[in-house]
Amino acid sequence: MAEERTGKRRLAPEDIYEIALVSDAQISPDGQRVAFVRTVLDRERNDYRSSIWLVDVAGGEPVRFTTADARDSFPRWSPRGDRLAFLSNRSGKDQVWLISLGGGEAQQLTRFPEPVTHFAWSPDGTTLAVVTKAETAEPPEKEPEPETDVVRITRIRYRSDGTPGFLDEKRSHIWCVPVDGGRPWQVTSGDFDESWPAWSPSGHEIAFVSNRTPDREYNTVSEIWAVRASGGEPRPVATGDAAYFFKPVWSPDGTVLAFTGHREPFAGSSRNHQLWAVAAGGGEPASLTSALDRSVEDEVLTDTAASSKPGPIWAPDGRWIYTQVSDQGNVHLYRIPAGGGEPQLVVGGRRRVVDFSLSADGSLIACTVSEPLNPCDVIVCSADGSGERRLTRVNEEFFATVELSEPEEVWLPSASEDRRPIHAWIMKPIGFREGVRYPLVLEIHGGPHAMYGNVYFHEFQLLAAQGYAVLYTNPRGSQGYGQQFLSCTRGAWGEADMPDLMGAVDAVIERGYIDPSRLGVTGGSYGGFMTNWVIGHTDRFKAAVTQRCVSNLASFYGTSDIGFHFGEHEIGGTPWEQPELYRRLSPLTYAPQMKTPLLILHSEQDYRCPIEQAEQLYVWLKKLGRTVEFVRFPDESHGLSRSGKPKHRVERLQHILRWFAEYL
Ligand SMILES: CC(=O)N[C@@H](C)C(=O)N[C@@H](C)C(=O)N[C@@H](C)C(=O)O
Numbered sequence: 001m002a003e004e005r006t007g008k009r010r011l012a013p014e015d016i017y018e019i020a021l022v023s024d025a026q027i028s029p030d031g032q033r034v035a036f037v038r039t040v041l042d043r044e045r046n047d048y049r050s051s052i053w054l055v056d057v058a059g060g061e062p063v064r065f066t067t068a069d070a071r072d073s074f075p076r077w078s079p080r081g082d083r084l085a086f087l088s089n090r091s092g093k094d095q096v097w098l099i100s101l102g103g104g105e106a107q108q109l110t111r112f113p114e115p116v117t118h119f120a121w122s123p124d125g126t127t128l129a130v131v132t133k134a135e136t137a138e139p140p141e142k143e144p145e146p147e148t149d150v151v152r153i154t155r156i157r158y159r160s161d162g163t164p165g166f167l168d169e170k171r172s173h174i175w176c177v178p179v180d181g182g183r184p185w186q187v188t189s190g191d192f193d194e195s196w197p198a199w200s201p202s203g204h205e206i207a208f209v210s211n212r213t214p215d216r217e218y219n220t221v222s223e224i225w226a227v228r229a230s231g232g233e234p235r236p237v238a239t240g241d242a243a244y245f246f247k248p249v250w251s252p253d254g255t256v257l258a259f260t261g262h263r264e265p266f267a268g269s270s271r272n273h274q275l276w277a278v279a280a281g282g283g284e285p286a287s288l289t290s291a292l293d294r295s296v297e298d299e300v301l302t303d304t305a306a307s308s309k310p311g312p313i314w315a316p317d318g319r320w321i322y323t324q325v326s327d328q329g330n331v332h333l334y335r336i337p338a339g340g341g342e343p344q345l346v347v348g349g350r351r352r353v354v355d356f357s358l359s360a361d362g363s364l365i366a367c368t369v370s371e372p373l374n375p376c377d378v379i380v381c382s383a384d385g386s387g388e389r390r391l392t393r394v395n396e397e398f399f400a401t402v403e404l405s406e407p408e409e410v411w412l413p414s415a416s417e418d419r420r421p422i423h424a425w426i427m428k429p430i431g432f433r434e435g436v437r438y439p440l441v442l443e444i445h446g447g448p449h450a451m452y453g454n455v456y457f458h459e460f461q462l463l464a465a466q467g468y469a470v471l472y473t474n475p476r477g478s479q480g481y482g483q484q485f486l487s488c489t490r491g492a493w494g495e496a497d498m499p500d501l502m503g504a505v506d507a508v509i510e511r512g513y514i515d516p517s518r519l520g521v522t523g524g525s526y527g528g529f530m531t532n533w534v535i536g537h538t539d540r541f542k543a544a545v546t547q548r549c550v551s552n553l554a555s556f557y558g559t560s561d562i563g564f565h566f567g568e569h570e571i572g573g574t575p576w577e578q579p580e581l582y583r584r585l586s587p588l589t590y591a592p593q594m595k596t597p598l599l600i601l602h603s604e605q606d607y608r609c610p611i612e613q614a615e616q617l618y619v620w621l622k623k624l625g626r627t628v629e630f631v632r633f634p635d636e637s638h639g640l641s642r643s644g645k646p647k648h649r650v651e652r653l654q655h656i657l658r659w660f661a662e663y664l
Pocket of ligand 1: 526562608638
C-alpha cells in the first residue's frame with residue numbers, strides 16, 4: 001500500500017525478487033561496449049538466472065546478449081574484441097562457451113567432466129587457459145555411479161562452505177584449450193591446486209596461484225608460480241612460507257609480475273592485502289602500497305550484490321596498476337605507480353566499486369558500482385576517473401515505487417576508555433516523525449575483519465520499512481581503518497569491540513528519537529558471535545537474532561572450514577594449550593547470564609560456522625528456561641543471506657521481522 005506522504009510503498013522481504021544485480025563490467029578492447037552480467041532471482045524456479053548483456057559506452061539501452069535459461073557469468077572479450085567467452089551452466093556444469101559479436105548462437109567450447117572455475121584468453125586470442133578439476137578433457141560417457149556413499153576422510157581440510165558435501169581428492173589444474181578446434185592439453189598436474197591463470201604478454205608462459213610448499217596440508221601459504229604454456233615444470237616467482245599471494249598479472253612488457261596479498265599466511269584475513277611487484281623471473285617482491293595502510297581487496301559486506309572479485313590491472317603503458325582499495329566503508333578504484341609512489345584515486349565517493357576493467361588502450365574504465373540507495377549500476381569514465389557516465393539504470397523503475405531510508409554517516413564515541421570515534425551509519429525508520437521515540441536494531445558485521453559501508457543492504461532497509469531505526473558500525477577489528485585497528489580484536493573477541501558497539505548505541509539514544517526500552521541486536525557469523533556475546537554481557541536488549549553464529553570457540557576450532565589457523569591466530573594458540581582463553585572468549589560460557597529472547601537462525605550445510613555452534617547454544621538456553629527459538633534452513637550454506645535459495649532468503653527475513661515484532 002502506497003504511503004499518502006510519498007505515494008511510495010514500504011519495502012517488503014519479497015522485493016529481493018524485484019532487484020536485478022549487475023556485475024563484472026567488462027569493457028571491450030576498443031572501448032566501444034561494455035559486457036556485464038545481469039542476475040535475477042527466479043521465483044518460480046526458486047533459483048538464480050544470469051545472462052550476459054551489452055551496453056554501448058556512448059549510451060543507450062542495454063541489450064541482452066545471451067538468452068539461455070541458465071546462469072551465464074564471467075564474460076571475457078577476445079583480444080580482437082570479436083568474440084566473448086563466458087562461463088555457463090546450461091550444459092549442467094559450468095563450461096566455457098563462445099559467442100561471436102556478429103550474433104548467432106553461443107557455442108560450447110569445453111566439455112570437461114568437471115566444472116570450469118576460471119579461464120583467461122591468450123594474448124593472440126587462439127587459446128584459453130582454463131582451470132578445472134577434470135583429469136581428462138573428454139566428457140564422460142555417463143556420470144559414474146559412486147560405489148558407495150560412505151566417505152573416508154584423510155586430509156585436515158576436507159570440506160568447504162558452499163560446496164555440496166565434502167571435498168574430493170581431485171586437484172584443480174590448468175589446461176589450455178584452442179578456441180578454434182584442436183585438442184586441449186594439460187599444463188599443470190600433481191598433488192597441488194592451481195588457480196588464477198595469467199598469460200605473459202608473449203603467450204609463452206602462464207603465471208598462477210598455488211601452494212607448493214611441502215607442508216601445504218597444514219599451512220595457509222599461497223604462492224605465485226609460472227609455467228610454459230606448452231607445459232613442463234613450473235618455476236617459482238614469489239614463493240615460500242611467508243607467501244600469502246593472489247591474483248598475478250604481468251606488466252605489458254612482461255618484465256614484472258604484480259599481485260595482491262601479504263606476508264603472514266597464518267594471519268589470513270586479519271592483515272591488509274597489499275599490492276606487490278616482483279621481477280617476472282622471480283625474486284624478492286616489493287610492496288607498492290605499504291604506506292597506504294589499507295587493503296587492496298573489496299572488504300565490504302552486503303546482502304545484495306554479485307561480485308567478480310577482480311584482480312589488479314596494468315595500464316597498457318606500464319606506468320600504473322589499477323586496484324580496488326577498501327577505505328572507511330567505501331571501496332574505491334585507485335591506480336598505483338608501477339615504480340612506487342603516491343597512489344592516485346580514480347573512482348571515489350560514498351560507494352563501492354564492485355569490479356572494473358580497462359580498454360586496450362587504457363583510455364577508458366568500466367565499473368560496476370553500488371551505493372546506499374542503489375544496489376548496482378554500470379558506469380564508465382576516463383583513465384583518470386574524469387567524465388564519469390552511468391550506462392545502466394537497472395533498478396531505477398523499481399526503486400521509484402518504494403521508500404528507502406537514507407543512511408546518515410556518523411562517527412560515534414566508543415564506550416571504551418579511549419572513547420575512540422567509531423564509524424557508523426544510522427537509518428531512521430520510514431515515516432519518521434519528530435518527537436516520536438522509535439525502537440532501534442543494532443546490526444553487527446562479521447569477519448571480524450570485514451566492514452559495513454556505503455552500499456545497499458536489503459535487511460537494513462527492510463527493518464527501517466518496518467518502523468525500526470537501524471544502527472550499523474565498524475567497531476575495532478573492522479577493515480578499512482588501518483592495520484592497528486584491524487588487529488585490536490586478536491585474543492579479545494567481544495572484549496575489544498563490545499564497548500564500541502555499546503558506545504554507538506548510547507550516542508544514538510542521546511539523539512532523543514530512540515526508545516531505550518526497545519533495543520534489538522542481530523548479526524551474522526562473527527556478527528552472530530557478537531550478538532551472543534552482547535546478550536551474555538548486558539540485558540539492555542529486548543530481542544536478539546543470532547545468525548550463522550559462533551558460540552563455542554573450542555568446537556569452532558575443529559569444525560569451521562576456515563581452518564585451525566583462524567582460531568590459533570585470532571584467539572591465541574590451540575584449545576588444548578589455552579583452554580581458559582577459549583572458555584573466556586566463548587559466548588556459550590555466558591549462556592546462564594543470557595536473558596534476552598533469542599532467535600537462532602542457521603543453515604544445515606553451514607561449513608564456515610557449522611550448525612553445532614547453534615545447537616549447543618539452543619539446548620543450553622532451553623535447559624536454562626530462556627525464551628529461545630531455533631530455525632534451521634535445509635540445503636543451505638553459510639551464504640544463505642546473500643546467495644541462498646530465494647525462497648529461504650525471504651523466509652529468513654520474515655523470521656527476523658517476526659521476532660523483533662514480537663519482542664521489541
Ligand atoms: C577466510 C576467513 O578468515 N574468512 C573470515 C572472514 C570468515 O569467514 N569469518 C566468518 C566467521 C564470518 O564472520 N564471516 C562473515 C564475513 C559473514 O558475514 O559470513
